[in-house]
Each structure stands twice: as structure tokens, then as C-alpha cells.
Amino acid sequence: MATIRDVAKQAGVSVATVSRVINKLERVNPDTKQKVLDAIEKLNYKPNDVARSLYQRKSKMIALIVPDITNPYFPELARAVEDVANRSDYTFVLCNSDDSEQKERQYMQVLRQKQVDGFIVVTSTLAYEHIKDLNVPVVALDRIIDRKVPAVTVNNNDGAKTAVQHLLDIGCKRIAHISGPDDVDNAMQRKQGYLDVVSHYEWFEPGMVQNGDYHMDQSEQAMMKLLKAYPDIDGVFAGNDLMAVGALKALKKSGKKVPDEISVVGFDGISLGELTTPSITTVKQPIYKIGEQAARMLIDKINDPTTEQENVEYDVTFMERESTKRKEG
Amino acid sequence: MATIRDVAKQAGVSVATVSRVINKLERVNPDTKQKVLDAIEKLNYKPNDVARSLYQRKSKMIALIVPDITNPYFPELARAVEDVANRSDYTFVLCNSDDSEQKERQYMQVLRQKQVDGFIVVTSTLAYEHIKDLNVPVVALDRIIDRKVPAVTVNNNDGAKTAVQHLLDIGCKRIAHISGPDDVDNAMQRKQGYLDVVSHYEWFEPGMVQNGDYHMDQSEQAMMKLLKAYPDIDGVFAGNDLMAVGALKALKKSGKKVPDEISVVGFDGISLGELTTPSITTVKQPIYKIGEQAARMLIDKINDPTTEQENVEYDVTFMERESTKRKEG
DNA sequence: GCCTGTGATGTAACCGGTTACATGTAATAT
């Protein structure tokens, strides 16, 4: 590999001049510049970014930490972040935390030693104390960490209320909820949205909320429990689409017809929800936009650390699909 | 940020001694060692990996280049690679190439300047010339680049033959194929497997192969064309599961009953295939294993560049699901 | 008492860039 000193020698100039040519910051005599460019061409010189990073104390890398990229919500998010990173000449590092605080902290530690310039984090376990000493911009995504960490989220409460209200509108008389993990704020907000709408109904009982932990399998079991405890429920609001799919599986096994005997609504708007039979009515998040926004905010903050950033909350869109389309309206 | 010189000063030793303590390579007097450890503790010193990388000429990073992480085949693969990378103390960089040679080359160029230690690449456009000057280990995945680049793949031909044979076994009389892109070798192998089985049948016509480009939407259109041209086909082998889903959509719109009027088989074994109605019979690849193997091979090669590596081909597993389970066997 | 070997530690060069500061030259002002 040719170094900047090789180029300097070849062009008969000093390394400073070569550096000036590659970085285009200061004026260089056109003739000299051409000599340098020729030398670069001839030696096929590519600057070593590690050396550059060392002096500049920045690496032009950002990292995204998600619980698990195989969860269908995250690939689209990752794609959005990577697209923005790439357009801004940042390298994109991906980490799977499995929702383990220990793994999250270790990733951040290790990457910080590699001078990663910023983090986008989807976490419900990390606290502000863990990130403040890292001395690096962090944007929270999908879940809020702390008032001091800017976050990009959606209006979960509104979305949940819309979903549950829709079930009522199409004639559901008893609506259950399969909730996400209690330690995830957006799961709590969705649950609260459900409660806001149904808690004053006479038929409502606390047991109509079952935890599905945002996973398909747990949700399938939760749905089974609900069917056993409340055989007459005719509507289910699942805290995310993955759990709606789990509910659908349980209902299929139990021989319940969706949507006519029981209607189902999910949350997120992952593409999987369009492909099931019946397709799943959902509250769609603008996932790609969220990722894009978070990445932009992060990069803005890296470029100018004095930027004060506010939380951004996106609105969700209700999407009616087959799982709530009853023949008798 | 404390540097190694700060630690040295604090502990009253030289930087070399501190370096010896952190790297545990040479003997250090226990008392001295303790002083250094205390200083590290006190200053909360973390070594700067960029400085280390500069001297060592390696970064402890590997990159995975995939066409698009939102394609459901890739998250599991990415997860596998990331898991291995993480266990081996490598940082994982993810790139989406959109199957563009230009993007692939640019990523590799940029990352090489960042001293990325190796690449795992899913590509059908990149050639050996493009990677040999990078002077860095590369493992090809899912698709073969060149005899000189070790690859991890599956036995596509066998899998395809098994799939088509199964359609014959359950009684299909005319079987069509929705193929992947012609420039992707595994797509060609799957098509060839189909042809190997059906081409000597009288009913076979070349028009029974339609290109679906490995995408759901194109496949839906391809299926529509097939139905129009050959209304009596009663079996479809799709080159991947995503296209099988597209075919299912088309069949649903056309009012064809799956599996009884027409049976469908896919390829890959992505989890989406279990969730459709009917669920999709498929030829399952050990996706996670493939990613793991590729990552291991890459890291082995990085650790010892003299390692000669052979291609690894995994066997596939036929998985019968609803889309081929006929009532009348 | 002198020589040699061993273990512990320090000094300084090195990795490959960037940039503050110095230097030199020519144009312009006085």
C-alpha cells in the first residue's frame, strides 16, 4: 500500500502538499496539484482512514443497536439508517443486543474504543447513566431512554385507541388485548390506549389483557388462554403485528373464523401482515421514515454537537385489512 | 479520555510497561503490574483501538454485503455472521448493495480504507478482478464469484429436483417454474434442476418457465402469465419462497385452490413461508449455519492468511407444508 | 572479582495521516 510519503516523493513535494490536494482545503498551485494527482494515480494511492481517524478523533462510523435483526420490524429500520449513513459517507455497524443490557453496554464500550461517532439505540433497559460517560451522541428509537436523550417514536397511545375503537365500530362486544413486555414503554402506551377505550365498559375485566412479550409464540399461547378464559371475546388488539400473527395461528387451531367470529388488529405495519390469510388490519408506523429521521438527527448532532434536539413523534396510519372486514358490517 | 501516557505517568512507569500489562504478552513484575492496574482503574482508561489498528494494520472489523437486508432471507444470515463476529471480537459492518456492482465496489473500497479485515459478499455481479487488488480475504455466500474465492452455498440442483419430483409424486401432471434472475448462479441451478426433471416429459414447453426475478411482485405477474398461457398447470416450483408467496397471491386472485387444483413449492425456508395460508412447502436451506460457516471461514483466513479454503456446500431439507398437501394423495 | 545470562523496564521509532508554524518568493504599497 502506498502512503502519503510515497506520493510526496513521487511528486517531488512534501506530505503537507499532498494532504492539501486530497483534502482540497487550501490553495495549491495548479501545476503542483497536477503533479500530485499524477503521482496518486500512478501509485494507486488511497488514504488510510485509520490514520486519519486517529488524528481527527472521529471514525465516520455510526452504529445501530437493535434487539434482533431477525425480528421483521428491524430490517426496514436498519435499511433506512444504512441508507442515510451511506449517503453521508458514514459506515454502518449493526449490533444485536437480544434485549440484554449487558450486551448493549459491551457493544457501546467496544465501539466507543473504535471511535464510533454515534449510536442509534432501540432499548428498554439502558439508562442515561450508561451512556453519558461515553461522551458521544445517542438517539433513541422506538423507545424512550431518558429526557436527555433525543428520541424518535410514534404516537402509540393514539394508534392503540384508533385500533380498539375500530373493533368497537365494526361491532365487537368484548375486546381482549395481547400486550408487549411491561418494561418496554411503547408496549405500555399501547396497552394504556386499549385501557383508555375499554376500561369503562361493563364487560371489561383485567384478565382480558394477556402478555405476549412481543413474540409470536408467546402470543399464540396468550391467545389460547384468552379463548379459554373468555370464550365470547370477539375482538383482539395485539400490541404488534408479530403477536397478531401468533393470535391468528391460535384462532386457526381453535377453529375460530377471522374476522367474522373474532376480529384482530395488530400494530407496526410490517410487510408480513399483508401476507397472512386473512391479512392483518394494523396501525402502520412509518418505519423507514423513523429510521431515516433518527439517522439524520444523529449525524446532525455529530457534525455540530451543540445542536439541541427535540423528540420527534410520528403519527401512525390505520390500515384496514381482512382481519377486521366483516361481511355483516 | 486518558491515554496510555497518562496511565504511565500515574503509575510511575513507562508506556511500554503499561502496554505490556494490557496486552499480557511479556512478564511484568507483579507489584508493577498492580500499580498499572490501579492507575488504569483510577483514570478509567480504555485503549484507543484506532491507534492500535494503525500500527497493527488491522481493524477487527468484518463486513457483510447483501443485496437488501429487507429481503427476508438476509436478516437470519446477517444475524449469524454478527453472532460469530461478536464472539470473535470483531465488529460487524452491514452494507446493502441493491445488486449494484458499482455500490458493491464502492463499499469495498471505502471499507478497505478503513482497514476492514475481511468481507462476506452475496453478489452476482462482482468479479475476481474487483476483489483481488483489495488484498483482503473474501468469502462468497449463496452465490459463487470465482474458483479463487471460497464460497458457502447449498446444493441448489438437488433441492430443485427434490421439489419438482415431489410435485410429480403427489400427482401433478403439468408443472411450471418461476425462475430467479438469469445472472444469479443459484437461480440458474434451480432452474436446471427443474429442467432436469421435467424436460423429457411430453407436456413440457419452454414457456412454462417464467422469470420472477426473485421478487414477490414480479412472481405474481409471472404466475398470472403462466395461468393464462397454460390454464391446466397443476404444479408450480418457485425459485424462492418470496416468489412462491407471489404465486400464491396470483392464484388466490384467480380463484385457484391451493393445493388441490394447483400445488406450490418454494425454496429457501424463510420463516415467512410458514405463516401464509396455505403454508408453503419448501426446500429449506440451513441459513443460519451458512452464515456461521462463512463467518468462521473468513475469520480463520484473517487469522492465518495462508489457510487454503475449499468451497462448502450444504445439503437442503425438503419441508412439506400445506401448499402441496392434497386431500386425494 | 569478573564474566555471562536473565528478567524487568525504559527510550524512541514507527504506523500514516493532519496541521501549526516557519520559510521563501513575488507582488503591491509607501
Place this chain on the structure above:
DNA sequence: ATATTACATGTAACCGGTTACATCACAGGC
């Protein structure tokens, strides 16, 4: 003719690690 200034370029320190080599103290052999 001299001072001032702008421009072009070079020199060397710096970023924060690693490590070849030098140094030194001390033990053991003769």
C-alpha cells in the same frame, strides 16, 4: 528602495498505541 502582504510550500509535532532495542540490576559460574 523598503516595508507589507499574500500565496505556495515545507518541516516537524501530533494523534495514541506497539515494539525493537538498549539499559540496568542481580544471580550464578568460574
